[in-house]
Amino acid sequence: MAREVTHEEQGPAILDESDMGDDDKIYVCQCGLSDSKPLCDGSHNATPDEADGVVYKYANDEAEGERREVGELDDGDE
Incomplete structure (x- = not known):
């Protein structure tokens, strides 16, 4: 799985202790x-059903x- x-x-992005x-x-x-x-807000929880290679x-x-x-991911082996 990948996302565009x-x-x-x-x-x-400048991050600090806050x-x-x-x-x-x-x-x-x-x-x-x-x-x-750039901080995570948990939105990745919407992605668990994404297929590998897509x-x-x-x-x-x-x-x-x-x-x-x-599209599909190209592993570059060809």
Whole structure:
């Protein structure tokens, strides 16, 4: 599973201790669907039924957005 995500930022995200959770850890979004980027907001919980090897696009890059398949991953072995 993979997701096509649109990024418009042109600089780094600066994180500090105020971004830490109650467990003194910082959780960075890896799914691309968080409304709190660069921090994780749990939006990845909308993705457990994504198939391996398929690339998905979510409308407006939102977990609640309509999901569609946009391609397949190429492992480069050919």
